[in-house]
Amino acid sequence: MALSAFGFPSYVSRETSTNYRKSTSLSSSPSLATYFPSLCPRSTVSLELKVLSDELRSDVIFNVSKTGGHLGSNLGVVELTVALHCIFNTPQDKILWDVGHQCYPHKILTGRRGKMKTLRQTNGLSGFTKRGESEHDSFGTGHSSTTISAGLGMAVGRDLKGRNNNVVAVIGDGAMTAGQAYEAMNNAGYLDSDMIVILNDNKQVSLPTANLDGPTPPVGALSRALSKLQSNRPLRELREAAKARSDKAYWGINAPIGKGRILKEGERVALLGYGSAVQNCLEASSILDKRGLKITVADARFCKPLDVALIRGLAKSHEVLITVEEGSIGGFGSHVVQFLALDGLLDGKLKWRPMVLPDRYIEHGSPLDQLAEAGLTASHIAATALNLIGSPREALFWK
Numbered sequence: 001m002a003l004s005a006f007g008f009p010s011y012v013s014r015e016t017s018t019n020y021r022k023s024t025s026l027s028s029s030p031s032l033a034t035y036f037p038s039l040c041p042r043s044t045v046s047l048e049l050k051v052l053s054d055e056l057r058s059d060v061i062f063n064v065s066k067t068g069g070h071l072g073s074n075l076g077v078v079e080l081t082v083a084l085h086c087i088f089n090t091p092q093d094k095i096l097w098d099v100g101h102q103c104y105p106h107k108i109l110t111g112r113r114g115k116m117k118t119l120r121q122t123n124g125l126s127g128f129t130k131r132g133e134s135e136h137d138s139f140g141t142g143h144s145s146t147t148i149s150a151g152l153g154m155a156v157g158r159d160l161k162g163r164n165n166n167v168v169a170v171i172g173d174g175a176m177t178a179g180q181a182y183e184a185m186n187n188a189g190y191l192d193s194d195m196i197v198i199l200n201d202n203k204q205v206s207l208p209t210a211n212l213d214g215p216t217p218p219v220g221a222l223s224r225a226l227s228k229l230q231s232n233r234p235l236r237e238l239r240e241a242a243k244a245r246s247d248k249a250y251w252g253i254n255a256p257i258g259k260g261r262i263l264k265e266g267e268r269v270a271l272l273g274y275g276s277a278v279q280n281c282l283e284a285s286s287i288l289d290k291r292g293l294k295i296t297v298a299d300a301r302f303c304k305p306l307d308v309a310l311i312r313g314l315a316k317s318h319e320v321l322i323t324v325e326e327g328s329i330g331g332f333g334s335h336v337v338q339f340l341a342l343d344g345l346l347d348g349k350l351k352w353r354p355m356v357l358p359d360r361y362i363e364h365g366s367p368l369d370q371l372a373e374a375g376l377t378a379s380h381i382a383a384t385a386l387n388l389i390g391s392p393r394e395a396l397f398w399k
């Protein structure tokens, strides 16, 4: 790797690296990662790069223990990441991490060590590679199985421009099972542009569902804790008792297919929530309760088949019907309005409004921050309701 790419000091001694190994305060200690580019060409590389790898592993564990995120997939590629960054010269060379759930060591090595504590937080580092975050992230990911086709595009573009940088796609055996990856391999063979595909075959996906030899038991501390819990006798007895009770209350839990339910009876405004939005509808109604407005909240439960009797009832007995969903335009609300229109329910005074996710990308962050960004929090829902019955001024003051 060319040292100029990072512009860091060009020398670190073996002694210094040993001191770093002894360092305890991982979050604040300077790191070999800082001097990383200079380690690669030295004759003592193996020791220093091993220490560096240990540091990276500690850094990943330290940060993930605080922020949450992928752990195993990152620990598994530490040496590979170090080797790749020694051999290739990013950002001129393009390294593409498939899924991107293993990019934390790469982030640390490419100038983002100090920001790792913000990983996956609102306005912090993304849990995946992201082009806007660093020029060393040549491809933004999150979805799996896309890097070979993306890398091939970069390789073909490079050839057309007469350049000679390398393109390296790193893909796991899990991601390699998708059709897009196979199609890309075929295409790469046909187009014959130079690119490198590294198959990181650990015979397992980090989501413990399967390996190449068939189903595999889940591994890790969480799984062990859950297994222990399940074999706990009092818990087993409690579970049996709950089962017996739920058999009796069968009708209560398993409502018939295509049937929604009214959760709160009120007047003037009906909120018809779908899925996770129902909780926010209930919260919105509590906000309005406090302002003396008792509204109706219904849980649609099904998008198909629609509970037309429920919807018809809500439409006929309220001035305003608001459908709320954590989905994009063209989903649940569109089904509802199609029915309302055909049933003639929009020919009168009813005001219908859909609350959906906007048609734009929402950055990573806490679910609440993302909902706020999308305009779908309980406050937004309450404000919309109030606005529609003609009290917009009050709604304007809500956050």
Ligand SMILES: Cc1ncc(C[n+]2csc(CCOP(=O)(O)OP(=O)(O)O)c2C)c(N)n1
Binding pocket: 072, 073, 099, 101, 102, 142, 143, 144, 145, 171, 172, 173, 174, 175, 176, 202, 204, 205, 206, 207
């Ligand atoms: C299109 C798509 N489907 C599913 C997922 C969920 N997912 C995240 S990681 C992963 C497994 C990747 O396995 P592998 O490539 O073997 O990497 P490893 O877990 O071994 O690090 C999957 C399926 C995704 N990110 N994108």
